Each structure stands twice: as structure tokens, then as C-alpha cells.
Amino acid sequence: xxxVLTIVRKEYLERVRSKSFVIGTLLGPxxxxxxxxxxxxxxxxxxxxxxxxxxxxLSGEIVGPMRAALVDRxxxxxxxxxxxxxxxxxxxxxxxxxxxxxxxxIHSGIMLPADFMSMSAPxxxxxxxxxxxxxxxxxxxxxxxxxxxxxxxxxxxxxxxSLYTYLTTRTDWTSRTVxxxxxxxxxxxxxxxxxxxxxxxxxxxxxxxxxxxxLTAVIEEKSSRMAEVMLxxxxxxxxxxxxxxxxxxxxxxxxxIWAMAFFVLSQRxxxxxxxxxxxxxMTPIIxxxxxxxxxxxxxxxxxxxxxxxxxxxxxxxxxxxxTPLAMGMVIxxxxxxxxLRSPDSTLAVVLSLVPLFSPVLMFMRVCVETPPVWQxxxxxxxxxxxxxxxxxxxxxxxxxxxxxxxxSPTWASMIRMLRS
Amino acid sequence: xxxxGDLPAVxxxxxxxxxxxxxxGTKQAARDVCLSIPRGAIYGFLGPNGAGKxxxxxxxxxxxxxxxxxxxxxGRPLAxxxxxxxxxxxxxxxxxxKMKCVEQLAYLxxxxxxxxxxxxxxxxxxxxxxxxxxxRDKKVDTLSKGMQQKIQFAATFICKPHLVxxxxxxxxxxxxxxxxxxxxxxxxxxxxxxxxxxxxxLAEAEKVCDAICLIEGGEVILDGALGDVRKQFTLKxxxxxLAGDLDPPPDLPGVIARKKTEGAWQLTLDEGADPQALLAxxxxxxxxxxxxxxxxxxxxxxxxxxxxxxxxxxx
Numbered sequence: 001x002x003x004v005l006t007i008v009r010k011e012y013l014e015r016v017r018s019k020s021f022v023i024g025t026l027l028g029p030x031x032x033x034x035x036x037x038x039x040x041x042x043x044x045x046x047x048x049x050x051x052x053x054x055x056x057x058l059s060g061e062i063v064g065p066m067r068a069a070l071v072d073r074x075x076x077x078x079x080x081x082x083x084x085x086x087x088x089x090x091x092x093x094x095x096x097x098x099x100x101x102x103x104x105x106i107h108s109g110i111m112l113p114a115d116f117m118s119m120s121a122p123x124x125x126x127x128x129x130x131x132x133x134x135x136x137x138x139x140x141x142x143x144x145x146x147x148x149x150x151x152x153x154x155x156x157x158x159x160x161x162s163l164y165t166y167l168t169t170r171t172d173w174t175s176r177t178v179x180x181x182x183x184x185x186x187x188x189x190x191x192x193x194x195x196x197x198x199x200x201x202x203x204x205x206x207x208x209x210x211x212x213x214x215l216t217a218v219i220e221e222k223s224s225r226m227a228e229v230m231l232x233x234x235x236x237x238x239x240x241x242x243x244x245x246x247x248x249x250x251x252x253x254x255x256x257i258w259a260m261a262f263f264v265l266s267q268r269x270x271x272x273x274x275x276x277x278x279x280x281x282m283t284p285i286i287x288x289x290x291x292x293x294x295x296x297x298x299x300x301x302x303x304x305x306x307x308x309x310x311x312x313x314x315x316x317x318x319x320x321x322x323t324p325l326a327m328g329m330v331i332x333x334x335x336x337x338x339x340l341r342s343p344d345s346t347l348a349v350v351l352s353l354v355p356l357f358s359p360v361l362m363f364m365r366v367c368v369e370t371p372p373v374w375q376x377x378x379x380x381x382x383x384x385x386x387x388x389x390x391x392x393x394x395x396x397x398x399x400x401x402x403x404x405x406x407x408s409p410t411w412a413s414m415i416r417m418l419r420s
Numbered sequence: 421x422x423x424x425g426d427l428p429a430v431x432x433x434x435x436x437x438x439x440x441x442x443x444x445g446t447k448q449a450a451r452d453v454c455l456s457i458p459r460g461a462i463y464g465f466l467g468p469n470g471a472g473k474x475x476x477x478x479x480x481x482x483x484x485x486x487x488x489x490x491x492x493x494x495g496r497p498l499a500x501x502x503x504x505x506x507x508x509x510x511x512x513x514x515x516x517x518k519m520k521c522v523e524q525l526a527y528l529x530x531x532x533x534x535x536x537x538x539x540x541x542x543x544x545x546x547x548x549x550x551x552x553x554x555x556r557d558k559k560v561d562t563l564s565k566g567m568q569q570k571i572q573f574a575a576t577f578i579c580k581p582h583l584v585x586x587x588x589x590x591x592x593x594x595x596x597x598x599x600x601x602x603x604x605x606x607x608x609x610x611x612x613x614x615x616x617x618x619x620x621x622l623a624e625a626e627k628v629c630d631a632i633c634l635i636e637g638g639e640v641i642l643d644g645a646l647g648d649v650r651k652q653f654t655l656k657x658x659x660x661x662l663a664g665d666l667d668p669p670p671d672l673p674g675v676i677a678r679k680k681t682e683g684a685w686q687l688t689l690d691e692g693a694d695p696q697a698l699l700a701x702x703x704x705x706x707x708x709x710x711x712x713x714x715x716x717x718x719x720x721x722x723x724x725x726x727x728x729x730x731x732x733x734x735x
Contacts, residue, residue, distance in 0.1 A: 006530040014518075225514030229575070232481045232508040233531040235500075399483070 003234050007242025008249065011217060015250035025254050028205075029261060053141065054083040054106035056093045058114035062148055069144040078140055081106055097127055108133050110141065117152050179370070196367035199286075200336075202255070203294050203359050208329055210251035211301030215318055217243050218309030218398065227398070237395035240310075244302045244391075251298060289366040289376065296383040297359030301325070303387055307394035310401045311414055321411075328356035336364060343369045353379050355386040393418055427494050427582060430460040434614050435480070435583055440489030442475050449475040451638040453489070457583075457616060457631075462609055464629035464646075465618040466722065472638035473618045474511065477585055480616075481508050493583070504533040507581035511588040513572050517561040521547060524560060525575055532579035539578070546574040566597050573601060577608060584608070585616045590624055602628060622718040632718070634725055641729040642721075653721045657714050658687045658695045663707035673697045684710055 015021055057063045063082045070078055083100065085093035097109040108128035116122050124145065126137050154164045175187040218240070221227045230239055308321040332351070339348045343365045352361035352371075358379040365371045396418065428434060437455040441448070450472045457463045467473050479486040482503060491498050493506070515524055525543035530536055547556050550570045555563060560571070576584055586605070590598045605628060609615060619625050625632065626646075633643035642649060660668055661684040668678070668685055674693025679686050689695065695713055702708050716724070 003531055003533070006527065006536075010527055220516070224516050225512050226516060228478075228483065228510040228512050229508065229514075229528070230531070231483045232503070232506070232510070233528070 004238050004242045004245070007234070007239060008246040011243050011246025012249050012253075015213070015247060016253060021250065021254065025257055028254070029258055050077050050079065051107040051136065052079045052081050052105070053136075054081045054097050054100055054109035056083050056085065056097055056109065056111045058085075058090070058093070058112060059116050061152070062112055062116060062145075065148045065151065066144050069147045070140070073140075073144060073147075075140045075144070078136070083109065094127075101127060101129060108136065110145075117149070117156070122149060192367070196364060199290055199367065200333075200360055200364060202258075203290070203297055203363060204329055204333060206251055206255060206294065207297045207301050207359060208326060210247055210298060211305045212322070212326075213247045213250075213305075214244055214302040215305040215309040215322070216315060217247060218306050219312055219315060219318065221398075222313055222401070227401075231399065235395070236310075236398040237391070240303070240306050240391060240394050240398060244299065244306060248295075248298055248302060255294075285370060286366060289363055292380055293359045293363045296380060296387065299387050300355060300359075300383055300390065301328070303390035303394050307390060307397050310394055310398035312401075329360065332357040332360035335361065339364055340368060344371065349375060353382060355379070355383045358383055428459050430612065431458050433457065434459040434494060435616070436492040436495070437476070437480070438490050438492075440476060440479055440486045440491065442479055442484065442486045448638050450479065450486070453635070453638075453640055455633055455640065455643065457614060459582075459614050460609070460612055461630040462605070462615045462617050462628050464625040464632035465616055465635065466622060466625055466632055466718070467620065467635035469620050471620075471635045473620075473635060474587060475638075476635070477508075477510075477587055477616070477618060480585065481506065501533070504579060505582045507532075507576040507579055507584040509572060509576040509584070509586050509589055511591065515560045515568055515571060515575075518559055520557050520559055521552065521563070521571060522556040524571065525578055528575040529578040534579055542578050543574075546578055550574060566594070569593060569597060569601070573604060577613075581613065583614045583616065585618065587618045588620070589617070590619065590621065598624075622722060626718045634722055636726055636729065639729075642725040649721060650716065653714075653716050653724055657689060658698065659684050659710060659712045659714065660687060660698070660702060660708065661685065661710035662702065662705060663709050666706045669701055669705045672701055 055063050055066070063080055067080050070076065070080070083093065083097055085096060094111060097111065100106045101109055108126065111125040111127065113119070113123060116124070126141070150168070176184040177187045178184045221230060304325055308318055308325065312318040312321070335351060339352065339361055342348060348361070348365065351357055352365055353375065362371070362376065362379045366376065397414065433456040435455070435457040437453050440450055440453040442450045453472070453476050465473055475484070478484045480491055480498070482498065493502050496502065519527070522540065522543045525546060526536065526539040529539035529542055534542065544556065547553050552567060552570065555567065560568060563571070576586070589601060593601070605615060617625060617629060629646055631645045632649060634641050662668065665683070668687065672687065674690045674697060675687045676690045677688040687698070699711065702711070
């Protein structure tokens with residue numbers, strides 16, 4: 001066992017002292033917060049862009065109230081420009097609207113008929129240059145116009161303001177999460193989703209990054225032609241174990257530094273965009289699951305990568321095995337939205353129990369709904385079993401792999417070796 | 421860990437291989453290999469490329485498992501902790517390029533069970549001994565090839581092994597470095613270290629080995645002390661010349677064939693015949709000017725042994 005510790009020490013120090021570790025530790029949070037902050041910033045600046053929309057208002061009673069509605073709704077980045085028609089004709093008005101859109105004085109235009117207010121099915125025409133203006137139409141212009149229409153018709157029907165307010169009032173929702181113990185707590189969907197996403201990204205990045213480190217670390221034994229000397233001193237299983245543990249501890253060190261930084265920042269109430277990073281989201285079950293899926297996920301992928309590395313003589317050799325393994329992490333990331341929609345469907349349960357997918361999918365389910373404890377436990381058990389088999393296979397491949405220099409490995413040769 | 425007290429006396433068997441066999445698919449790489457290596461000797465493990473030397477060595481180091489047979493060190497089965505007292509310098513060898521020299525040596529010593537403090541002390545001592553003292557904190561890949569060879573060599577001996585296995589240790593080295601390593605090998609031998617010296621370069625082996633074993637096609641075809649092996653093959657022929665270019669008498673004891681070469685007679689002797697018995701009849705026939713038992717080189721012995729072995733197999 002002291003030999004394993006010797007290997008752990010060497011692998012750990014080698015990594016922690018490397019430049020890439022220091023840079024990665026500093027840049028990691030910066031990159032990760034960019035993932036979160038950037039979309040928020042982008043959507044805000046995108047929304048802030050000032051747009052002028054031309055309105056041909058033949059009735060003459062829409063533009064004013066619509067301006068007020070826009071301001072009232074907070075869409076103050078859209079300015080309405082009343083387009084007057086020189087000779088009053090519909091056709092000429094549309095021509096004028098088009099001319100202004102083309103020369104850029106307005107972003108898009110709306111054509112409202114003279115009898116807009118009294119039509120049984122009110123019609124409006126939206127002139128624009130690109131399909132993306134649809135967002136502007138559906139999210140900004142239409143609600144404002146509908147409001148003007150509604151208010152105008154209530155006024156025409158002489159409905160008192162108090163009755164109007166009474167009729168148009170909307171439901172005020174509060175969401176509360178029910179726990180297994182029967183308690184309930186106030187839910188903050190936005191924060192929950194962001195936190196779950198951040199934690200899953202951490203698992204994903206760390207597993208892929210440090211898992212593939214073991215691949216290069218094992219290949220190093222062969223490329224530096226140390227494999228035979230090492231095997232004369234330690235068993236291949238101990239060598240693998242030492243390497244995986246050493247690299248894993250380096251990963252945990254990096255994560256520990258990040259976690260501490262995060263804790264300090266959240267104590268000071270740092271917020272990203274509209275979201276305040278909330279430590280309260282970390283309920284005990286989520287915290288324990290996070291640590292377990294992080295560790296089991298890392299060890300599963302690390303041993304698989306080590307097994308692949310054991311077979312390869314160079315990093316180039318390993319390319320063909322690299323992608324299929326990385327897929328094990330990428331596929332569940334793509335399935336996230338499906339699982340999110342119905343986290344307790346049969347499909348979600350089955351997929352989240354697949355050991356390669358569990359770190360992402362089962363953890364996602366834990367974050368959004370707390371699945372039955374037996375399912376969480378079963379996924380841990382399945383992952384631990386897979387790790388045990390993968391470790392056995394990796395040790396065997398390494399011992400057999402050193403005897404095979406030169407020839408590039410294939411899936412077929414790997415299976416042959418495992419069977420022998 | 422064994423103490424030197426557990427070891428047999430110098431000259432007694434240290435490492436024993438009994439019936440070790442290993443095959444890869446249909447190819448038999450080692451066939452019923454039996455060896456006994458005396459303590460304190462440099463034991464030549466000789467044979468052409470592909471004869472099964474490396475396979476046998478890997479079996480000793482437990483890198484591959486033999487199909488059958490047993491391997492004993494000082495009369496005991498080779499457990500993991502006993503292997504810590506075997507130094508192994510494989511033909512396929514290297515160093516971690518990005519590690520400091522002293523760290524590298526200490527690391528490899530620790531993997532042989534030497535505590536870290538002690539390992540660092542020994543690493544420094546070895547670097548001094550090899551004249552690499554000022555390179556102790558340099559990374560391995562900044563050193564010359566020759567320096568790296570020295571470090572690999574030190575790494576093999578740093579665990580103070582009872583037995584050292586050197587596989588093709590001189591291949592790819594220039595004459596200067598060969599001389600240097602040979603000096604170190606002899607020095608370690610004088611400290612009582614037993615060395616298994618595996619090579620296909622017979623001329624090199626001849627210079628350092630006390631005992632040898634010839635292996636061909638996975639089989640041991642000849643083994644014993646170098647002198648004894650020589651004697652076996654020396655007895656086969658004697659070169660004689662009589663003054664005045666006289667022919668040797670026709671009825672010499674044990675002579676089964678004769679032929680004249682370059683002013684001397686080559687007398688081929690029967691198996692087990694004593695060349696000393698020829699002296700008296702030769703002296704009676706005339707003045708003996710040349711009487712030389714052939715002292716064949718290892719390559720000649722090897723070729724003869726292979727020929728004899730093949731003849732036996734064919735018979």
C-alpha cells in the first residue's frame with residue numbers, strides 16, 4: 001500500500017505543481033461564470049437596442065395609447081413613429097412605410113386599418129425585413145396593441161374602470177416544493193435551474209477533464225518506456241490505482257479551491273444577472289448527491305480512460321477511443337431537456353440508471369424532484385460495480401499492453417485481450 | 421524483506437528456475453527452462469534474438485505469468501516483497517522526462533520499498549558516485565543520452581538488490597559508456613551482488629561472465645561455469661606439431677580423426693578422451709613443438725552447442 005501512496009504522491013504533486021493547474025484554477029471560475037453571465041448580459045444588451053417602429057394609424061386613435069402601453073409594460077426600447085400619409089391613400093401609406101424600412105429610418109412597420117377598433121376580427125399588417133422580427137412582434141408589439149384594443153373597447157362599451165380592473169385581473173402564483181417528509185418550502189425556479197445547471201457543468205467538466213488526464217498519464221508510462229520498470233516494482237492494478245487516485249485528488253484540490261471562493265463570494269451576496277447565487281439551494285440530499293456523483297463519475301471515467309490508455313502507445317493511438325468515451329458524458333447533456341420535462345418517466349428512470357449517464361442525468365433528477373432513494377442508491381451501486389470491473393480490465397490491459405509495441409490498437413484487439 | 425542472513429553462501433544457488441514454460445498462442449517462447457544461478461556470480465544468459473531470454477526474465481519479474489514451472493529465490497517462492505530485492509533493467513527502458521534526477525531515483529527506490537528519506541540519501545549518493553552531482557535538480561530530458569543511461573543504471577541498483585537482471589544493457593551504447601558500465605558491474609559484483617546478464621553479444625558476455633547458460637528456441641541447451649563449458653568443448657580437439665614436420669603416430673589413444681592444417685595437425689578426440697594421454701606417445705615419436713588444446717570462443721561454443729542440440733533433436 002505504501003507503494004500506491006508513493007505513486008499517488010508523485011502524480012498529485014506533478015499535477016498540482018504544473019502551470020496548467022494554476023492557470024486552470026484561476027480561469028475555471030471565470031470561464032464558468034461566463035457561461036452564466038454572458039447569456040444574461042447578451043439578452044439584456046439585445047433587449048436594450050433602441051428600435052423605431054413605424055405605425056400607419058388610419059384611425060388616428062391607436063398610436064398615442066400604444067406608446068403609453070409600451071412604456072407601462074417596460075418596453076421603453078421601442079419607439080413608435082407615426083407615419084403620416086401625404087395624400088391619405090392606403091397604398092401610398094404602405095409605400096412610404098416600405099421606403100422608410102429600406103432606408104433604415106425605421107426597423108419595421110405596422111399598418112392598421114381605419115376601422116381597427118370596431119372590426120369583429122381586427123387586422124394588422126406587420127412589415128419587416130427579417131424573420132427574427134417575429135420576436136419583437138409577438139413579445140412587444142402584440143401585447144401592447146391587444147391592450148390598447150381591449151381598453152379602447154371597454155371604454156367604448158362604457159365599462160367603469162373598477163369593473164375593468166376586476167375583469168382583467170390575473171392569477172398570482174406561488175410555487176412551493178413538497179419534500180418527502182411532508183414539509184414544503186418556497187420554490188425559486190430560476191435559482192434552482194441555474195444552480196442545477198452550474199453543478200452539472202462542474203461534474204461534466206471535471207469528469208471529462210480529469211478523466212482524460214488518466215489517459216495521458218497511463219500513456220506516459222509507455223511513451224517514456226517506463227512500463228516494464230514499473231511493473232517490475234508494482235502490480236499493474238496498484239499502478240493504475242495510484243495514478244487514478246493521484247489525479248483525482250488533484251481534481252478535488254482544484255474543486256475545493258473553487259468551492260471556497262464560491263462560498264466566500266456568496267457570503268458577500270454576489271449576484272449574477274438577476275440571480276443571487278444561493279447556498280440555501282444546497283440541501284443535504286443535493287450536497288451528498290453532488291459529492292457522490294462527482295466522485296463516482298470521476299472514478300468511472302478515469303478507470304475507463306486508464307484502460308484505453310493502457311492499450312495505446314501514443315496519444316494519437318487513443319483518438320479513436322476518446323470520442324466514444326466522451327459521448328458517455330455528451331449524450332446525457334443533450335438529453336437534459338427531455339429528462340427535465342418529465343423527470344420521473346420510465347425513460348428518464350432507465351436512462352439515469354445507466355452508469356455512464358448517471359453523473360449527469362440522475363443528479364439532474366435529484367436537483368429537480370428528488371427521485372426515490374432506492375433509485376439514487378441503485379445508480380451509485382451500479383456505478384461502483386462498473387468502476388470495479390473497469391479497474392480490473394484496465395489493469396489487465398496494461399499488463400498485456402506493454403508486450404505489444406508498435407501495432408496500433410483496435411476495438412477488436414482490445415476485446416481479444418480482455419477475453420484472454 | 422529478507423536480510424542478507426537469509427541468503428545462501430557465495431557460490432550456492434541463489435535463484436532457481438524449475439521447468440518454466442510460457443507460450444503465446446502456438447509459439448512456445450520458453451520451454452521447460454531450468455536454471456540455477458549461484459550467488460555472487462555474473463551469470464550470462466545468452467542466446468540469439470528471439471531465443472526466449474526476455475520472456476524468461478519477465479516470468480522471473482512476474483510481469484507475465486509462466487504457464488507452468490516454479491521460480492525460487494534463496495529456496496523460497498518469489499513473493500512480491502522478495503521481488504523488491506531484485507533490480508531489473510529491461511531492454512525497453514526510459515525515464516520520466518519531466519522529473520528531476522534526484523526525484524526520479526528516489527521515486528524508483530521508494531517503489532522498491534525504500535523509505536523516502538533513505539531513498540533521497542541513496543539517490544544523492546548514486547548521483548555523486550556517477551559524477552552527476554551537479555545535475556541532481558535538473559530535469560531528465562536536459563541530460564545527455566549517456567547520463568540518462570547512468571541514471572537508469574543507478575535506479576536498478578538503488579534498492580541494494582540481491583539479484584540484478586540486466587537485459588541487453590550495452591546495446592546502443594558507445595565504447596566509452598560500455599567501459600564505464602562494465603566497471604560499475606564489476607564493482608557491484610565485488611560487493612556480492614548476483615547479476616543475471618542477458619545478451620546476444622557473446623563477446624561482451626565472455627569478458628564479464630563467470631557462468632553462462634545458452635538458450636535457443638526457448639530451450640536451455642547448455643549451462644554451467646564458463647570454465648566447465650569451455651572444457652566440454654575444448655576436449656574435442658587438440659592441435660599438435662612435431663619437429664621436422666613429422667606425422668603423429670597412427671595409433672594415438674582416443675583420436676577419431678586427423679587433418680593437417682597450416683603446418684600443424686588437428687586431432688579430433690572421442691567424447692571423454694583425455695588429451696593428456698596423447699603426450700607420452702607424441703613425445704616418443706619426436707620433439708613436440710606445439711601442443712594446444714583448442715580454447716574456443718563463446719560464439720564457437722554456441723554454434724557447436726546449437727549444432728549438437730539440433731542433431732540430438734533430429735535423432
